[in-house]
Amino acid sequence: MGEVLPFRKPRVSERFKGLSFCRSGFHKWVIVKDQHFDARQGKLITLFQCRRCGKTKVELL
Ligand SMILES: [Zn+2]
Numbered sequence: 001m002g003e004v005l006p007f008r009k010p011r012v013s014e015r016f017k018g019l020s021f022c023r024s025g026f027h028k029w030v031i032v033k034d035q036h037f038d039a040r041q042g043k044l045i046t047l048f049q050c051r052r053c054g055k056t057k058v059e060l061l
Pocket of ligand 1: 022026027028050051052053054055
């Protein structure tokens with residue numbers, strides 16, 4: 001017992017790095033809603049959201 005490891009998780013910096021990717025336009029898109037009908041556009045669309053920054057986009061298929 002008594003072991004104190006000066007170990008720091010690299011998560012914060014990794015997330016930071018990810019967000020800088022986002023700022024450069026490289027988002028990590030995941031499908032939120034697959035192919036639902038959008039009444040406004042009158043088309044089937046798929047809703048994507050970035051896992052890192054939460055930005056959303058839609059794609060017409
Ligand atoms: Zn993003």
